[in-house]
Amino acid sequence: MSDASAVTKETVLKIAKLARIEISEKDIPPLVQEMCGILRWIECLNRVDTSSTPPLSTPLQELNISQPLRIDTVTDGNIVGKILSNAPEVALDMFVVPKVVE
């Protein structure tokens, strides 16, 4: 989506849903404006011809260095207390969440 004018109320509601952010009805119009502004700003990039430039996901890519690797040994785990420390509800050493069933 690169067309700033394509941002509508529905776009904002969809993005809010995907991001699990609750927004009130009155927040929507300013958010539409804000997102249009962001997209307009990004659209400036379209003025540059990048047809012969490969995508760059990290500035280190040019160096052709690999990410570091670790050897396959068990070095972690058995920290149930820490893992569950932020859980709002716990039972049987598991996270408890509202029922999610397909």
Place this chain on the structure above:
Amino acid sequence: MSHDSSSSLIEGRTGLWEIVIGLEVHAQVTSLSKLFSGASTAFAGEPNAQVSLVDAAFPGMLPVLNQFCVEQAVKTGLGINAEINLVSQFDRKNYFYADLPSGYQISQLYHPIVGQGYLDIDLEDGSQKRINITRLHLEQDAGKSFHDQHPKKSYIDLNRCGVALMEIVSEPDLRNADETVRYLKKLRMILRYLKTCDGNMDEGSMRADINVSMRKPGSALGTRAEIKNVNSFRFIQQAIEYEAHRQIEILEDGGTVVQETRLYDPTKGETRSMRGKEDAHDYRYFPDPDLLPLVLDKNWVETLRKGLPELPDAKKSRFIETYHLTPYEADVIISEEALADFYETGINSLKNKQTGPKLLATWMMGDFFAALNRENKAIEDSPVSAAHLAELVNLINDDTISGKIAKDVFITLWETQKSPASIVEEKGLLQITDTSAIEAVIKRVLQENETMVQEYKSGKDKLFGFFVGQVMKHMQGKAKPEMVNDLLKQALLD
């Protein structure tokens, strides 16, 4: 509508329909620790005991890639005749679910570690079909949800979260449930030979998402539905059959198939829509900023290629050529590498390398497999060693015992693990090949049954078996059957 599972075409009300199937197989990488953390991958651990702060997505924790998982993916790629991408990249696949604490799965969308490959499947009629593979990429597994502990709550265990998976995507080259199952069995066999995935479907180490669409033969691909996470060969077959017929009904009623994710319900034998997933395809992939590209050394890949074990296709051809097995016998013996190894260990102990290998295969697939099955034992736990089974074959080959006596020796061998030769000696089971001894018994039997001899001579051929039985009985089954046959025929001619 009726149709068998190995036919590609289904007769509908409006004519023939062709099934088109593509598979996404998730194979758990065999490794000690997870793809990006040092927590254990062991099956069935205590809840949340095999979770690191990385897996639980605590803020600031950084993933570090497991070198062995990379090696396993490359080996698998080589095993499916695929090109290895020396530069690959990890992406974030964003979705919201309770068993995915980070809100994204680290996967490889744009630059997978393994590119195009293929594997050949053997069809019912003996012909082969090549199934092309689009790609193989590495990704993380999610946690496990338990919905049956509480009426209104789900319980989450993150032990599986972050375990390395290989997703192996096929081209839509499969045309029926039978081919699909054959493809999966072949893939599973290759993974097990390579030891890159244990292929244990009960534990979820291998599961398949099945893309099914229908079309009129020769026309463009139809819209597909994706059946998620089917984890047994039988269910895969059933899910495909059900889904094909469901889509034909829709299409013939003038409707359109919705591109959606469906779930197979084994108890009802049907697929149903997973409605909660309507946003599921809006994954907003982007390169993971925490992970640099993965750059492989070409020489390292070549070293792995040279170190690959002999794979099922090559082993099958060699067994047929070297040991004169039938394709069926070869298929059975190579189905597990451990079986093939057992067989070849036995071959080393054979004295007669001409007829021995074939007879050893017959014995393995006969009394030996029957005994293993009866006691529910894996080949690794067999009380009978390959060398002892080969020794039994040697005793048959050099006429020490008959095949019939060998069956008795085998039972004792299974129970006592004593050497076949010593069993034969202890029990006095040596085969009698002394012509005069056999002739003496034949003479006695014919004298004792004179009336029957007359009946035989007047045309009652069936009595021959009776005489053989009598001679064998008198000799406690130890006479060489072929000699008894020949000598009896002669004696009855006189």
